[in-house]
Amino acid sequence: MAETKIMLGNEAFARGAWEAGVKVSSAYPGTPSTEISENLAKYGDVYCEWAPNEKVAAEVAIGASIVGARSMCAMKMVGLNVAADPLYSFSYIGANGGLVAVVADDPGIYSSQNEQDTRMIGRAAQIPVIEPSDSQEAKDFIKFAFQMSEDYDTPVIIRSTTRLSHSQGPVVLEDRAVPEDRPYEKNIQKNVMMPAMAKKRHVAVEERMNRLSEDSCTFPINKATYDDTSIGFITNGIAYQYVKEACPHASVLKLGLVNPLPRKLIEEFASKVDKLYIFEELEPVIEEQVKSWGISCIGKDLFTRQGEYSANMLREKLLGEKIDVHPAEDIPPRPPILCPGCPHRSVFYAIHRLKLHVTGDIGCYTLGALSPLDAMDTTVCMGSSISSLHGIEKAKGKDYVKNWVAVIGDSTFMHTGVNSLMNMAYNQATGTVIIMDNSTTAMTGHQDNPATGKTLMGETVPMIDMEKLCRSMGIKNVTKIDAFDQEGLVKLLRQETQKEELSVIITQAPCALLKTVKFPYVCVEDREKCKKCGACLKPGCPAMAQNEDKTISIDPTMCNGCGLCMELCHFDAILKKER
Amino acid sequence: MVTKNIMIVGVGGQGTLLTSRILGGIITDAGYMVKLSEVHGMAQRGGSVVTFVRYGDNVAEPIVEEGQADILIAFERLEALRYCHFLKEGGALVVNDQRINPISVVTGQRQYPEHIMEDLEKDYRVFQIKAQEEALKLGNSKVFNVIVLGLAAQHMDFPKEKWLEVIEKKVPAKLADLNKKAFLVGYESGK
Known part of the structure; x- marks a missing residue:
């Protein structure tokens, strides 16, 4: 029997790429995408590297693809902006060896500067975008993406989100199968983007995207399930799981390919359900296209463009269930901080x-x-x-x-x-x-x-x-x-x-959390000498606290002995001691 | 079976990820489907962190939502207060009675709430332990999280021996005995 393993979404992306026979991977770390490359490197038989930035990473993958090897690059969504230049043009060139860019969005902005939606860039660059909804699909869909990349002569973006990348779920493991490198032949009409060539390639790109829109109506990653047809959802990615949780009997069209959209499949689904909801996190990418085809549906009028979705959101807004909870009021927030010894x-x-x-x-x-x-x-x-x-x-x-x-x-x-x-x-x-x-x-x-x-x-x-x-x-x-x-x-x-x-x-000075960094010292307060001035507290070290009498105390389990507090004390009330 | 919802909350750096990995291990060994959701990146730097664990016959969403948790494991008492409304009616609140000051308290801008444990006990079924002190007795302050997990294990249906087996698998060999001892300290205290 095939082995099943609990895997982080990012671990599953790496597994899928490995099974698909990826040969070269280049990336720049960025939450929530980092663990993809870290896990892929662990297999040992794929060339994996950290590039200085995402543009370089994408170009490395492009080089490998052009000469016929399967290659990938991984990045967070703002990294895709950095890598946009090569990817927009490589969309015209097309892939020889399958090229997949795994891009992780961050709805809810857990660790980013903005909340941009990668599907918009996929549309703008005319690059197909595939979106899985759990770890198993992360593995399966990336394999599908490599094949699709070669079959349709296109780079493919896999869109993840923080919730998918950093959730664990069961994954059925399969073996690695490395395809032969596809032959490389010099072809400047296809691989050199000058105006004369690019004009022709733009035609090819449009033809490719139209063909994909048709063919994807029967792709296994796009799936319509009919049950109660009074309500129908078109949904994608992690949002699908919330639909399944809150409305298990509704009819659902789950889109694995979110760019381009399978128009005929969507029209068919819409015609079979009474009320159509589009449940997609962030931007109304599906909704706006569906509406442009004259299909009436409800999306962002009901569901926000901001943050992550949830099953409770559907229960409240659609089913009218009141979620009656009482969070504690006015408690001090706990934002992230620089570590002790940073x-x-x-x-x-x-x-x-x-x-x-x-x-x-x-x-x-x-x-x-x-x-x-x-x-x-x-x-x-x-x-x-x-x-x-x-x-x-x-x-x-x-x-x-x-x-x-x-x-x-x-x-x-x-x-x-x-x-x-x-x-x-x-x-x-x-x-x-x-x-x-x-x-x-x-x-x-x-x-x-x-x-x-x-x-x-x-x-x-x-x-x-x-x-x-x-x-x-x-x-x-x-x-x-x-x-x-x-x-x-x-x-x-x-x-x-x-x-x-x-x-x-x-x-x-090295990061205090680096495993190679040793902390031979610990800072110790002398309450007798403490003049209660608070100078040492000003940099905001979390290992320190003020006692009720305004003297200070240092938590020895948290202190890394950097000595900054000691340097700021004018009264020798803090000493460094060996551990 | 009806899906079981567990949350682990604490302060970034307290080892919530290890705890969720042990939990994931025991659930998988028992043959259930499990989904876990974690926080990485910026929030891990001393911020408030949450891990969700859901298991049952078939699990769709990987997060536990407000009012749904069967068990809330809190590694710090202010974090217990912050997330207690995620518990469902009758859910178990397992708390490590430890105080870690948020930065606004260190700098004197905010007060750390008094009487948190007493307030929680008014509304919830609270099971508490001073795991830091117990860990120091074992000679390693870091194993406090496994002690808290031991206490929480009293509210799950897995046998003691299974827990010890999974801990053996999930922690480095030289720390296995220490972690098993730590687990038992929490487990026995909850009887």
């Missing part, structure tokens, strides 16, 4: 003390925006801290940015920050850029990057020397400093921000 806290506290304005970036350190550090003015997207600071200087002048810094992590700097810094160097900017080097991509759970000296496959490789990289751009002021040197940081920041030149400060 080097970012020290850097942000120095910035906080100098009351500097900050263009921020994407990573754990975005948490520096929150109280009590309050050390961020803007966060837009990967790499934008540096380029935005440049724009601020060009708009307001050199004096204006003496009160500003850009803050970016090592992995984000490698991702796209490096381009922005090149721009500053090239265009003779004034400004101070802080690269917070914690030797990892921390937020997504510690992935390596070109500056860490390790690869996804576990090899040790030369690491990019960020100091030399900055100097090679012609930047004169490049300083490395220990991230926990609080007084040194304040002094250095004062000095560099006043220069009418470009300065880069690289703050160094």
